[in-house]
Amino acid sequence: AIEAASIGVKDKENEVRNAAWKLFEEIVKHGKGIDEAIEAASIGIKDANYGVRAATQFLIELIEENK
Known part of the structure; x- marks a missing residue:
């Protein structure tokens, strides 16, 4: 669960960068x-x-709960 959540955070960061770049280009x-x-x-x-x-x-929070 922790690994999946951290991957989700990284994916969201990439999504932010891509969206900002597309907006800039447009x-x-x-x-x-x-x-x-x-x-x-x-x-x-x-x-x-x-x-x-x-x-x-x-x-x-997920990490803290699972210590």
Whole structure:
């Protein structure tokens, strides 16, 4: 269970990076400026990081319970 949860956290981190990059590419492709693209991507990353933190906290609790 702990290994599965840690894999899930890593997968979520990769998902965050991929989503931010796709968002950045789309904004630039549609003629928006680099600054706007970076700002939008960073907001998306911050939001997704809350999900990663929650998954990490769950993993920590799972490890503590199984000591």
